[in-house]
Amino acid sequence: MSNLIVVGFKDEFTADKALQELRELQKEHLVDLEDAAIVIRNKEGKIRIKQTQELAIDGALSGGFWGLLFGFIFFNPLLGWTVGVLAGAVSGALTDIGIDDNFIRDLGNTIAPSTSAIFVLVRRATADKVLTDLSKFEGKVLKTSLSNEDEAKLQIALTK
Structure with missing residues (x-):
């Protein structure tokens, strides 16, 4: 079963960088992504969604x-x-597979202008190595399907 993880970032560009890092980690078989999407809210408040599966x-x-x-x-x-x-x-x-588009749009409307967020469905991950690589992006956990304990560990890793 996959876990949904949504992480918000301070600017419009970091979500793209985090997705690139996740793709590199996927090539190394450290994470297995089922789906991913990025939401960018520009300074005027307009939402742009980038899907990884066209x-x-x-x-x-x-x-x-x-x-x-x-x-x-x-x-x-x-x-x-x-x-x-x-x-x-x-x-x-x-066809709608993976992360629900309406959910992405609704949560994207809650982030501040000039910020971004990444939505990922993770099938499997080597948590310690993935968290170490993602800690440089300094994100904030917005929503997950993880246990409270695992969500807290993720937030701690992202704020280091």
């Missing part, structure tokens, strides 16, 4: 492949490809 694009690519294949079978590859791309993009856009 389902519409993935769906369009997959749909285009299958549409082209069926198009060759039925002697109209261009029509098959077009229908496949459109169907794949629509189905990808309507």
Whole structure:
């Protein structure tokens, strides 16, 4: 079962840096992320959400492949490809996996202007090594599905 962790940062750029660090840690097999997203609230208060899984694009690519294949079978590859791309993009856009978009948007509206937050669903992590690497970002735990004890450890590690 995955754990949801949301950490807020003092500026608009640190969440991106933290996500890059998590991706590096994932390459080293120290953390296994199911999903991640970043919320940035600019100085005017406008929210921008960056998803790590672009389902519409993935769906369009997959749909285009299958549409082209069926198009060759039925002697109209261009029509098959077009229908496949459109169907794949629509189905990808309507699919919601991982962290709920409404939850991201609602919590993003609560952070202060000129700040950012990272939302991660973590399947597995080597906690001591991951926390050591993430401590340099000085974040504040906003929400988790961790136990109170583990959440407290995470907050202590992020404020070192």
